[in-house]
Amino acid sequence: MLHKKFLPLYVTSLLFALLFLAGSIQFENFGTLRVFMNLFTDNAFLIIVAIGMTFVILSGGIDLSVGSTIALSGVIIGVLLEAGWHPLPAFAVVLVLGTLFGAVMGAIIHYYQLQPFIVTLAGMFFARGLSSVISEESIPIMHEFYDDVAMFGFELPGGAWLGSSTIIALTVLVLAVMLANFTRFGGRVYGLGGDTHSAALMGVPIARTTIAVYALSSFLAALAGIVFSFYTFSGYSLAAVGVELDAIAAVVIGGTLLTGGYGYVVGTLFGVLIMGVVQTYISFDGTLSSWWTKIVIGLLLFIFIAMQRFLVRR
Amino acid sequence: MTTDNTLLALRGVDKVFPGVKALNGVDFTLRKGEIHALLGENGAGKSTLIKVMTGVYRRDGGQIVLADDEISPANTGEAQNLGISTVYQEVNLLPNLSVAQNLYLGREPMRFGLIHWRKMNRDARELLAGYDLDIDVTAPLTTYSVAIQQLIAIARGVAMSAKVLILDEPTASLDADEVASLFNIMRELRDKGIGIVFVTHFLDQVYAVCDRITILRNGTLVGEYDAATLTQQQLVSHMLGKELEKAVHEKVDHAEEQNREKLLEVHSASSDVLQPLNVSVCAGQVVGLAGLLGSGRTELCRLVFGLDAVKEGEVKLSGNPIKFTNTRQAVLAGMGLCPEDRKRDGIFGPMSIRENMIMALQNKRGWWRYIPMKKQRELAEHYVKALRIATSDIEKPINQLSGGNQQKVILARWLASEPHLLLLDEPTRGIDVGAHAEIIQLIRKLCEDGLGLLVASSELEELVEFADKVVVMRDRRKVAEVSGSDISQQNIMQAIAGQ
Numbered sequence: 076m077l078h079k080k081f082l083p084l085y086v087t088s089l090l091f092a093l094l095f096l097a098g099s100i101q102f103e104n105f106g107t108l109r110v111f112m113n114l115f116t117d118n119a120f121l122i123i124v125a126i127g128m129t130f131v132i133l134s135g136g137i138d139l140s141v142g143s144t145i146a147l148s149g150v151i152i153g154v155l156l157e158a159g160w161h162p163l164p165a166f167a168v169v170l171v172l173g174t175l176f177g178a179v180m181g182a183i184i185h186y187y188q189l190q191p192f193i194v195t196l197a198g199m200f201f202a203r204g205l206s207s208v209i210s211e212e213s214i215p216i217m218h219e220f221y222d223d224v225a226m227f228g229f230e231l232p233g234g235a236w237l238g239s240s241t242i243i244a245l246t247v248l249v250l251a252v253m254l255a256n257f258t259r260f261g262g263r264v265y266g267l268g269g270d271t272h273s274a275a276l277m278g279v280p281i282a283r284t285t286i287a288v289y290a291l292s293s294f295l296a297a298l299a300g301i302v303f304s305f306y307t308f309s310g311y312s313l314a315a316v317g318v319e320l321d322a323i324a325a326v327v328i329g330g331t332l333l334t335g336g337y338g339y340v341v342g343t344l345f346g347v348l349i350m351g352v353v354q355t356y357i358s359f360d361g362t363l364s365s366w367w368t369k370i371v372i373g374l375l376l377f378i379f380i381a382m383q384r385f386l387v388r389r
Numbered sequence: 390m391t392t393d394n395t396l397l398a399l400r401g402v403d404k405v406f407p408g409v410k411a412l413n414g415v416d417f418t419l420r421k422g423e424i425h426a427l428l429g430e431n432g433a434g435k436s437t438l439i440k441v442m443t444g445v446y447r448r449d450g451g452q453i454v455l456a457d458d459e460i461s462p463a464n465t466g467e468a469q470n471l472g473i474s475t476v477y478q479e480v481n482l483l484p485n486l487s488v489a490q491n492l493y494l495g496r497e498p499m500r501f502g503l504i505h506w507r508k509m510n511r512d513a514r515e516l517l518a519g520y521d522l523d524i525d526v527t528a529p530l531t532t533y534s535v536a537i538q539q540l541i542a543i544a545r546g547v548a549m550s551a552k553v554l555i556l557d558e559p560t561a562s563l564d565a566d567e568v569a570s571l572f573n574i575m576r577e578l579r580d581k582g583i584g585i586v587f588v589t590h591f592l593d594q595v596y597a598v599c600d601r602i603t604i605l606r607n608g609t610l611v612g613e614y615d616a617a618t619l620t621q622q623q624l625v626s627h628m629l630g631k632e633l634e635k636a637v638h639e640k641v642d643h644a645e646e647q648n649r650e651k652l653l654e655v656h657s658a659s660s661d662v663l664q665p666l667n668v669s670v671c672a673g674q675v676v677g678l679a680g681l682l683g684s685g686r687t688e689l690c691r692l693v694f695g696l697d698a699v700k701e702g703e704v705k706l707s708g709n710p711i712k713f714t715n716t717r718q719a720v721l722a723g724m725g726l727c728p729e730d731r732k733r734d735g736i737f738g739p740m741s742i743r744e745n746m747i748m749a750l751q752n753k754r755g756w757w758r759y760i761p762m763k764k765q766r767e768l769a770e771h772y773v774k775a776l777r778i779a780t781s782d783i784e785k786p787i788n789q790l791s792g793g794n795q796q797k798v799i800l801a802r803w804l805a806s807e808p809h810l811l812l813l814d815e816p817t818r819g820i821d822v823g824a825h826a827e828i829i830q831l832i833r834k835l836c837e838d839g840l841g842l843l844v845a846s847s848e849l850e851e852l853v854e855f856a857d858k859v860v861v862m863r864d865r866r867k868v869a870e871v872s873g874s875d876i877s878q879q880n881i882m883q884a885i886a887g888q
Contacts, residue, residue, distance in 0.1 A: 278466035336485035
């Protein structure tokens with residue numbers, strides 16, 4: 076079913092395929108399952124955050140606090156493990172706190188009718204500041220459980236690796252797709268982004284939905300913080316600076332309209348993968364500065380926003 | 390009210406807003422299987438009444454009885470669950486969702502805890518087939534015309550087990566064919582026993598489709614009538630609250646048109662929403678624009694001011710054809726427009742009286758030629774005195790003034806730009822009696838100073854008072870022109886009613 080409304084999704088996935096193909100033709104060892112799977116391993120936390128961001132943007136909002144929430148989660152885990160906690164209860168604490176943090180931001184946005192931009196900007200400073208207050212130094216994480224989880228995974232053909240963080244990210248993806256497109260909650264989120272006033276008249280519970288969307292985003296940011304700590308084995312207050320912007324970029328490149336109401340969670344996955352493949356391409360090339368990644372992503376963003384403008388006008 | 394088939398009954402409903410009694414003991418009875426028109430001019434209380442019925446507002450007194458049970462819906466969702474659905478003029482559905490989703494939002498068919506898309510789309514197709522609509526229900530709502538969207542909104546309302554369907558100006562943006570097919574659907578629904586409340590400004594449509602008519606004026610009930618026995622003339626006089634027979638002649642001849650310089654000439658000009666018409670305004674002449682709401686008065690002002698494009702014909706200012714592509718050109722050509730919706734289109738709420746006043750002049754000069762603060766103050770002080778604007782300070786934010794004083798500030802804004810032609814769209818709307826008289830005096834005085842004025846108003850009394858000529862509009866075309874001593878409330882009203 077080639078439907079017009081899936082057009083941005085086709086464009087994004089096609090673009091990813093083309094970029095991957097270009098890399099494969101140019102470099103030996105690029106077009107392998109191993110490189111492909113590494114895109115997931117390296118960007119698992121970004122996929123998780125960007126999925127949360129997708130819901131927020133679909134509902135017509137924005138969440139600038141997610142990068143700081145990742146850092147704060149890492150720092151809290153680090154401190155709790157230092158105090159002798161087992162990682163699992165520490166994770167539970169972080170996820171609950173994250174969810175509450177998002178719910179409070181959502182409630183402030185809804186009940187005081189404030190701009191999500193400002194509220195989550197405040198949330199960003201708050202979380203970043205709090206993590207620095209807890210510990211300015213990077214806290215190394217050493218725990219058997221961490222080693223086990225980080226090592227866990229399945230060997231795939233060609234030396235490719237399906238690791239625990241990839242499994243978590245893909246699970247989140249599947250659940251998110253179901254939540255967005257196969258539950259009433261999903262319909263409400265789209266409705267909110269389409270026209271809040273109409274949605275209210277059609278009986279959508281605006282308050283509950285808004286709060287849930289930000290709670291979900293912060294929950295996923297906290298989860299991304301956990302996954303990120305598996306990657307870095309530390310909790311650091313200055314980690315994941317600017318990740319909120321990477322997440323927004325991935326969502327937009329993934330074909331979701333920044334004004335809300337249009338877009339798909341799967342698109343966001345491709346958005347992250349495109350950013351990842353550009354980075355891989357540049358590291359394979361070896362001569363280019365890694366800052367070229369930013370330039371290419373800037374260009375892509377620009378192209379996608381221009382394309383969206385065109386699609387909306389039609 | 391004793392009839393057995395009463396579906397929805399409002400008894401003595403009151404609604405008070407700070408300073409205004411929007412509804413005063415209003416009765417309204419809707420029977421099963423009827424189309425009931427709810428009529429009244431702007432501010433009559435129609436929309437307040439509808440909002441009370443649908444739970445947007447809470448009533449302050451009286452009863453609402455739906456099928457023998459007293460109800461007090463707290464929000465639209467609750468009203469919908471009780472069986473009262475509303476379809477608004479601007480379709481309140483979600484443009485980004487598919488047709489099927491719009492039909493079933495909030496009550497999607499589920500399977501295994503997930504939305505059963507296939508069943509939902511199938512149900513949607515079947516539902517719409519009942520309305521002779523065969524469309525792709527998976528496509529986003531925006532891909533369809535307003536008429537189809539409206540039918541979808543109606544289908545949603547009815548499918549949510551509506552007993553009462555309120556249609557709030559559903560025909561305003563439909564063409565004749567679309568209106569006809571909407572009426573067919575309305576009749577079918579009526580025959581199924583649904584009670585339909587129909588709000589419209591098109592009197593022909595009232596007679597085309599309605600069984601009974603309830604008329605409101607100034608928040609009170611004028612009466613409930615059978616459509617078959619109420620003549621159009623009676624209807625108009627009930628709405629406007631004037632007895633046709635008793636209208637007073639008090640017009641003095643003011644301008645002999647032939648001898649004067651023609652300031653504005655509209656030569657069989659039309660726009661997207663206006664039929665071709667001729668109107669002329671001379672210097673030192675007040676031309677009134679009469680007609681019911683939606684008759685095209687505002688549209689004519691917009692056309693002259695260059696807000697709507699001229700489709701055919703031409704508009705001349707002082708003998709020169711004009712074609713404005715933006716309003717600044719109109720301002721430079723010596724025009725000013727006081728818009729109908731003062732709050733939305735007229736004032737800059739949080740800005741001061743002074744800032745609001747110099748806006749047009751500054752715009753005329755261009756932003757690079759800043760008006761010195763001293764000059765701005767002088768100007769503001771001058772007009773505050775000249776127009777007797779009641780304020781302690783010219784630096785007060787304009788939204789702290791009363792409606793009448795706001796209107797005077799906007800008039801001052803244009804006067805400061807020294808226009809030749811002023812377009813005033815409902816200049817006395819929502820203004821208290823004292824300020825009302827002052828504005829009318831001001832209109833006369835400006836006219837004596839040699840300005841040309843085109844004034845749209847729904848108050849016949851004031852038109853008779855200040856106009857040298859009255860252009861009567863109906864259904865977006867000019868239907869009559871009365872001038873000089875022929876100007877009387879009776880003549881205007883007859884022209885509005887089409888007799």
